[in-house]
Every structure is written in structure tokens, then in C-alpha cells.
Amino acid sequence: MSRNSRGNGKKVSNHVSSLPSDTDEEEYIVEKILDRREKNGEIEYLLKWIGFSDDDNTWEPKKNLCCYDLIAAFESKRNEKEKMKKKHINIKEKEKHPSLKENLENKQDELSQEKKAVKKKTKVQMPSLLTGFDRNMEAEKILGATDDSPSGELLFLIKWKSSDDCDLVPSSLANKLCPQVVIKFYEKNLYWPNSKSKTSAKN
Incomplete structure (x- = not known):
């Protein structure tokens, strides 16, 4: 059965059916619709036939086809693809031409990132305050003490040897x-009252 034998006005279907023996017209079974085109103002579909290879696929006019369910499914899928394609194009256009609000938001994000980077850089560049212990020095004596620190912890003022x-x-x-x-x-700095002082204080 050649490719040409399915064209030239013969009816094609996706349902198996028999034709009267007194007619020359044959009916073939469509496996699926692969593509669609318009030729001379007429819609044609590229058909894959059951029992035939892809080399035997043919373009057939819509008016010759009886596979209405396959046509409906193909057109529905095609419409979905067209919608997705348009949506994708709109997104790309939006990315190329963002709105004023989006521009402002982008600028604010950039400024925020720059501020964070500057703040981080400043922190890194600030030298740490080292004590004599960090410089491998030995404590000679404590000159005084204070609790005037951000954490409220007691601090000693230490004099270093050499x-x-x-x-x-x-x-x-x-x-x-x-x-x-x-x-x-x-x-040296803590004084405890002696027992005599306690006794005199009681009297």
C-alpha cells in the first residue's frame, strides 16, 4: 500500500471499518496527527498511519478526514502551546522593559546590598583591641578596677612588666x-574590720 493510495480524496479514519466490496475507495486508520498547515486556503494535517512507518506519513485535507476526536485533541494541544508561547514572549518583553515600580525596587535592592557590603568591609578593616596577654606580656600588678563596661563585667587595669x-x-x-x-x-585593697572594732561598735 503506497503513500499516494491514501490521498486523492479517499476517506481516512481513526476507527477500523469495512467498506462495501463494490467500491474502489479504501479506508485507513490514523494513529495520530503530527502537524497542521494551510495550503491554498485549505487546512491540512500531517498524519501518522497505523501499520506504516514515519516515511509513509502524509498531508491530508481536513475535509477528507473522519478522525474528529484526534483533530479535536490536536487542536486543543496546539492552542495550549500557542498560549504558553505568548505568555513566554510577554515575560521576556517585561524583563526587557520593566515598570517604574520594578526599577525602583531593583535600585533599592542594589543600594541595600551596597550598604551591607560597606558595613561588612568596615567591620573587617577595624583593628581588634589587643591586651598585653595577646602580645605575650606578663602582668606586673593591678593598678585598679572598674565595672564601667558595656557588659557590666569587672575590669582590671593591669600594668605589664618591662x-x-x-x-x-x-x-x-x-x-x-x-x-x-x-x-x-x-x-592589698580589701580591709576586714578586726574583732575589737566589732566589740566597741556593739557597746
Whole structure:
């Protein structure tokens, strides 16, 4: 059965049916519709035939076809593709020509990112405050103490050996790294009333 034998006005269907034996017209079964075109003002469909290879696919006029369900399914799918294509084009156009509001939002985002970058850079560039312990120096004595710190922690003013430098050091750090110096400071600066003073105070 050749490709040409299915054209030239013969009816084609997607349903198996038999024709009277006294007619020369044959009926073939359409497997699916592959494409659509307009030729000389007439709609034609590219058909894949059951039992035939893709080499035997043919363009057939719509008026010769009886496979209405396949045509309806193909046209529905084709319309969906057209809608998606238009939507995709609209999105691309919108990206090329964003609205004023979108431009402002983009500018605000850029400024926000720049501010964050500057802030981060500033933090990185700020030098850290090192104490004598960080410089491998040895504590000589504690000159004084204060709790005037952002955290409220007690700070010791420490004088370093072989240096005129003094640093405020958190008491928790000093207790670990120079406990004897801390003890000497407390012994020198803490006064306890003696028992005689207590007795006289009671009388």
C-alpha cells in the first residue's frame, strides 16, 4: 500500500471499518496527527498511519478526514502551546522593559546590598583591641578596677612588666592568666574590720 493510495480524496479514519466490496475507495486508520498547515486556503494535517512507518506519513485535507476526536485533541494541544508561547514572549518583553515600580525596587535592592557590603568591609578593616596577654606580656600588678563596661563585667587595669603600657582586662581573663597578681590586688585593697572594732561598735 503506497503513500499516494491514501490521498486523492479517499476517506481516512481513526476507527477500523469495512467498506462495501463494490467500491474502489479504501479506508485507513490514523494513529495520530503530527502537524497542521494551510495550503491554498485549505487546512491540512500531517498524519501518522497505523501499520506504516514515519516515511509513509502524509498531508491530508481536513475535509477528507473522519478522525474528529484526534483533530479535536490536536487542536486543543496546539492552542495550549500557542498560549504558553505568548505568555513566554510577554515575560521576556517585561524583563526587557520593566515598570517604574520594578526599577525602583531593583535600585533599592542594589543600594541595600551596597550598604551591607560597606558595613561588612568596615567591620573587617577595624583593628581588634589587643591586651598585653595577646602580645605575650606578663602582668606586673593591678593598678585598679572598674565595672564601667558595656557588659557590666569587672575590669582590671593591669600594668605589664618591662613596659609602661596599661590595659583594661576582664577579671575573668585575669583570674585565669595571672591569678597570683589578682590575689595580691585583693589582699592589698580589701580591709576586714578586726574583732575589737566589732566589740566597741556593739557597746
